[in-house]
Every structure is written in C-alpha cells, then in structure tokens.
Amino acid sequence: MSVSVTPETSFWLRHEFAIRRLHSLLGIVPLGLYMVIHLLTNASLLNGPETFQRSVYLIHSPGKLLPLIEWGFIFAPLIFHAVLGVWIARTGRSNASQYHYANNQRYSWQRWTGFIALVYLFFHILHLHGWFHAELYLELARQLGFATFRPYNAASTLVAAMQGYVWPAFYLVGVMACVYHLANGLWTAGITWGLWISPQAQERASKLCLVLGIGLAIVGASAWWAAVSPGEEEIEQWVEVENRMYDVATEAGLVTPNPEKRLESAEEEVPDEVEVRITVTD
Ligand code: HEM
Numbered sequence: 001m002s003v004s005v006t007p008e009t010s011f012w013l014r015h016e017f018a019i020r021r022l023h024s025l026l027g028i029v030p031l032g033l034y035m036v037i038h039l040l041t042n043a044s045l046l047n048g049p050e051t052f053q054r055s056v057y058l059i060h061s062p063g064k065l066l067p068l069i070e071w072g073f074i075f076a077p078l079i080f081h082a083v084l085g086v087w088i089a090r091t092g093r094s095n096a097s098q099y100h101y102a103n104n105q106r107y108s109w110q111r112w113t114g115f116i117a118l119v120y121l122f123f124h125i126l127h128l129h130g131w132f133h134a135e136l137y138l139e140l141a142r143q144l145g146f147a148t149f150r151p152y153n154a155a156s157t158l159v160a161a162m163q164g165y166v167w168p169a170f171y172l173v174g175v176m177a178c179v180y181h182l183a184n185g186l187w188t189a190g191i192t193w194g195l196w197i198s199p200q201a202q203e204r205a206s207k208l209c210l211v212l213g214i215g216l217a218i219v220g221a222s223a224w225w226a227a228v229s230p231g232e233e234e235i236e237q238w239v240e241v242e243n244r245m246y247d248v249a250t251e252a253g254l255v256t257p258n259p260e261k262r263l264e265s266a267e268e269e270v271p272d273e274v275e276v277r278i279t280v281t282d
C-alpha cells in the first residue's frame with residue numbers, strides 16, 4: 001500500500017521529533033501541574049467554604065493580570081496540546097509498537113480520554129469560568145446558564161452550578177478521564193523523554209504511575225463530592241459566610257473590590273448592611 005505525502009504529512013515528518021516533545025512537555029507542565037493543584041484546591045471545599053474561599057482569593061489576587069496568566073499559562077497550552085493531540089491521533093502515527101506497549105488497550109484509552117477531555121474541558125470552562133470576561137458576552141453566556149462561577153462567592157456558586165444530575169454525571173466522567181489521561185500520559189511521556197527504556201524499568205514506572213493515578217482519582221473524587229453533595233440549605237448559609245469574608249477582606253485591602261466577581265444579590269445587600277451599621281452606632 002502506498003502512502004501519499006501531502007504537505008501536512010511532510011511537515012509532520014520533518015518536525016515529528018520536536019512536535020512530540022512539545023506536545024508531551026505541555027501535557028506535564030503546565031497542564032498536568034495545573035490539574036493537580038486545581039483538583040487539590042477544589043477538594044479543599046471539603047473543609048468548608050472559608051478554606052475554599054481563601055484559596056480562590058489567592059488565585060484571583062493578580063487582579064487585572066489574571067486573564068493574561070490564564071490565557072498564557074493555561075488556555076493557550078491547553079488548546080495547543082489538544083490540537084496537536086487530535087492531529088497525532090488523526091494522522092494515525094501510533095507509537096504503540098515503537099514503545100513496546102504491554103497492552104495496546106492503554107494506548108487507545110490515552111487517545112479516547114484525550115477526546116473526552118476535549119469535550120469535558122470545553123464545556124467545563126464554559127459552564128463555570130465562561131472562557132472570556134467581556135461584559136456583553138458574559139451577560140449572554142449567563143442567560144444561557146454558563147459562566148456561573150463567581151469567585152467572590154466561590155463555594156455557593158460552585159455548588160449551585162452542580163445541582164441536579166446532568167452536570168454531576170458529566171463531571172464525574174470528565175474528571176476521571178482527565179485523571180487517567182494524566183497518569184497514563186506521565187508513563188508514555190517517560191518513554192518519549194527516554195526516562196524508562198528497558199521492559200523492567202517500564203514495568204516499575206507503570207506501577208508508580210498507577211499509584212499516582214489512584215491518588216489523583218481520590219483527590220478528583222473528593223473535589224467532585226465536595227461540589228455535588230451540598231444542597232440548597234448550605235448554599236444559603238455559605239452566601240452569608242462569603243459576603244462576610246468579602247466585607248472584611250476588602251476593608252483590609254486584601255481583595256480588590258469587583259462586583260463582576262460576586263453574586264448580584266450579594267452586591268445589592270451592601271447598602272442594607274451599611275444602613276444597619278449606622279443604626280447600631282447611632
Ligand atoms: C484538551 C484535550 C486533550 C486532548 C485532545 C489530548 C490528546 C492527547 C493525545 C492524543 C495524546 C497521545 C499522544 C501520542 O500519541 O503520543 C496525549 C498525550 C498526553 N496528554 Fe493529552 N490531551 C488533552 C488534554 C490533556 C490534559 C488536560 C493534560 C494534563 C492534565 C494532558 C496530558 C497529556 C500527557 C502528559 C500526555 C503524554 C505525552 C507523551 O506521551 O509524551 N492532556 N494527549
């Protein structure tokens with residue numbers, strides 16, 4: 001069977017070495033590192049809304065620089081890795097034989113979980129973050145039920161966004177797919193970078209990645225449970241906790257006031273609170 005060389009395949013052939021390494025590197029740093037920190041942060045909600053809110057304040061402390069950091073260190077590498085991943089998978093240049101996979105199944109799962117991660121992350125980011133922060137766009141997205149997360153009402157808006165069955169089921173599949181993709185991806189990356197070459201070394205590395213994967217699956221499941229298990233009652237109580245934290249944090253100069261990052265109802269409450277305080281001191 002003859003293989004036709006299109007401009008696309010010839011570009012691939014000329015740069016395969018560099019492309020594979022760039023793809024692999026982005027999967028580990030920043031994406032893999034980000035995912036571990038992200039899941040740990042979300043799992044911290046198990047300790048209560050205060051712990052989670054403090055972490056979110058810290059993440060949002062760069063203020064106006066945050067979109068730049070998000071796009072430069074998360075979204076751009078993610079899009080790049082995803083596009084390259086789809087390209088690698090579509091050009092069908094399996095490295096399975098080259099890397100002596102003990103089980104080809106693992107390699108096809110790496111690709112399948114990549115595709116699941118693509119769908120999951122597109123909707124996950126749209127659902128909570130919204131992708132962009134332009135005012136008009138956000139208004140429209142919110143009307144459609146997206147961009148629901150408000151960083152200054154972190155726990156309550158996260159939990160409110162995860163009510164029902166559809167999103168929780170979608171998240172469970174998405175998170176577990178990402179965990180598999182990272183844990184097995186670390187193992188294949190070790191091969192890409194020549195860290196484990198002999199069958200024995202690959203076997204030992206397999207076990208290490210399995211342990212890492214199980215650990216990360218526990219953290220991911222905790223983050224998922226922390227977001228899906230609370231109900232309406234907690235949401236109401238947590239909004240109050242978050243608003244108290246916001247008042248104190250802005251007064252102390254620890255948080256830059258920003259109504260966009262709060263619930264509209266929380267913003268409306270401010271004049272009432274001022275009024276109450278004045279009444280008390282009078
Ligand atoms: C957004 C959608 C994503 C797609 C479509 C995707 C696709 C892929 C594909 C197809 C591979 C196998 C490449 C090969 O044949 O060697 C792969 C490898 C990998 N991916 Fe992803 N991926 C995605 C997201 C992620 C994320 C979020 C992470 C980190 C948490 C990640 C980390 C990795 C790692 C570490 C590897 C192994 C690289 C290597 O073998 O050298 N990927 N990805």
Ligand code: HEM
Nearest residue numbers: 035038042074125128129149151158171175178223224227
């Ligand atoms: C149950 C699990 C998860 C929960 C509760 C969760 C929660 C959140 C929340 C609340 C945001 C909005 C943050 C903000 O706007 O400040 C967010 C954004 C994001 N999440 Fe997740 N997430 C989960 C799993 C994942 C996984 C597995 C990945 C894979 C890498 C991921 C990747 C992202 C990315 C890239 C963003 C946008 C960047 C950012 O705002 O930090 N998430 N997530």
